[in-house]
Every structure is written in structure tokens, then in C-alpha cells.
Amino acid sequence: MSFGNIILLIIVGVIGYLIAIYNKFVSLRAGIDAAWSDIDIQLKRRYNLIPALVDTVKGYKEYEAGTLEKVIQARQAGLDARSIEEKAAAANMLTGTLGKLFALAEAYPDLKANTNFLDLQNQLSHIEDTIQNARRYYNAIVRDYNTKVHSFPDLFIAQKFNFTERDYFELDENEAAAVKTMPKIDL
Template identity: 35%
Template sequence: MNKTLRNILIVIGILILLVSPVISGYNKMISLEQKVNIAQGNIESDLQRRSDLIPNLVETVKGFAKQEEKIFTDIANARAKLGGAGNVNERANADNELSGALSRLLVVVENYPELKSNENFRSLMVQLEGTENRINIARKDYNTAVSEYNTTIKKFPNSLVASVFRFGEKPYYKASEGAKEVPKVDFNTGK
């Protein structure tokens, strides 16, 4: 083997050793970013499912609780905000607002025992409870995917690859400040 061929093979070997971690890191970041996108899509899908159930639930309750118009308006406004949310933080805030309005609606339902025994209402509540559980799991899955992605892009040498290829940190799905407060429900009907 001549000396030139050997030098060329050594240079090629060194280049492979240098480029391999870059390619590997890039591919890992792409995979993790896709996991984040899938998890975000799952949240959106479950939020849409809940949003589709709410009009049926509201219509069922309206027949029994006509004087609770403010709660129905709050639910409609929160659904509209959720539909118009442009990013994860806006979606989380709108989601929390809608959850609060639904909680107030469910507290109102306690005053109407005949409503609680209504077959349509019970069926809708079972579906809504299942959907709320799905949303909670989807939020956790999203935050887990974001954590893995953000950790990967911050570790060396991936941080260098991330900065070159502009992989940015993803936001976590957080509860809004108001979500920690117990919703206030006023059972006074203006008497």
C-alpha cells in the first residue's frame, strides 16, 4: 500500500469519526422533535373531542337549569378561545379556562337531582370523564417528550449540533395561574 493511499484512508477515517456524532445527534433531535409534535397533536385531538362533547352536555343541562346562563356563556367563550389558540401557552390557558367553566357547570348540576338521573346526561358525563383522563395523559406525554427533547439539545455535543441546525427549546404544557384556584359558584339566583 503506498503512502498516499494510506494518508487518504486516514483522513477519510478521521472525517467519519468527526461527522458521525453530528449525523447521529441531528437524527436523534429530529426523532425527538417528531415525538413532541405527535404528543402535541394528541392533546389537540383530545381537546377537540372534549369540545365536541360540550355542546351536547350544555344543551342537556340547559333544559333543567335555565337560570344558569352565565356558566353557559363562560363555556362558549372558553371554547372559542381554545379554538383560536395559536400556541401551546395560549392553548393551555384556554384549556384551563374551559376546565374551570366545566367544573362550575358540574357543581350546578348537583342542585338538579333529576338531571343527574337523566340517561343522556349520565352518558355524556361518562364520555367527558374519559376524555378528561385522555387529556391529562396526553399532557403528561407531551411534557415527557418535551423534557427528553430539551435535555438532548442542551447536552454536549448535541448543543453544538442544535445551535447549528437551529433546534430550539420547546415549551412545557403548564396550568395557568388561575387553574390552581377552586372555582367559585354562586347559587343565588338574584333573590
């Protein structure tokens, strides 16, 4: 084999390697977008249950209007959010207000025994679990992608083709506490 053929093989190998790096970035980016779509769908499901929950609670004359208003405001903030950061903040706020609403329901035995309320609470609990699982998957893909963006020699391809770091969908401390206190109802 001649020296020219060896150089040609090396060049082809390097080009193939660079193409593989680029394709991995594209694959990870598509995975992030798909994972975010899963989270977004679950957040919308949760937001769609809120009006029914509020109506159920309003049926009780002793409800706390301030708590319901905060739930409604948190829902609207989630619907209005556009970026991942805004959606994460709105989701955290809604989880906190829902935790307060469910804690409030503990003080009203009639409400706590209402089958519609229990069903909505169970559905929300299930959606919370689904969101948590989707968030873990999303954050794992973002971690892999962000690591690749900063790894050598992949960072050269990332810079050349504008693959930039992605944000995590994080659980803040208030949401973590609210999720822990949100009662699980098995029907």
C-alpha cells in the first residue's frame, strides 16, 4: 500500500468519524425534543384537569377562595409559558398550590369523601408520577447531550454546527416537598 493510499484512508476515517459525531448530536437533539414533547403533553393533561378540580372544590361552601385562586393562576401561568424555564417554573408553582389544595381538603371530610374529587386527585397523582418519569428521561438525555457538547473532540463539531447546551427540567425544593405531601389515593 502506498503512502498516498494510507493518507487517503486516514482522511476518509477522520471524515467518517466527524460525520458520526454530527449524527450523534442530531440524534440526541431529536431525543431531547421528543422527551420534552412527552413532558409537555403530561403538563397539558394536568392543566386540563384543574378546572374540574376547582369546580368540585367550589361546590363546598366552606372552601378557601385564596387557595383556589392560586391554583387557577398557577394553571394559567403554565398555559402561557413558552420556554422550558417558564414551563418548569409554572409546573413547580402549580404542584405547590395543588399540594396546598389537597392539604386543605383534609380539613373538609365531605370534600375528602367526594368521589369526583378523589378521582381527580388520583388522576393528578398519576400524571405527577408520569411527569416525574418523563422529567428523569429528559434530563438524562440532556445530560448526555451537554456532556457531548463539552467533550473533546466533539466540542469542535458542536461549535461549528451551533449545537449548544440545553437546559434541564428541574424540580425545585418547594415542588419536591409538595409532591412528597401530596396524598396518593388508590381506588
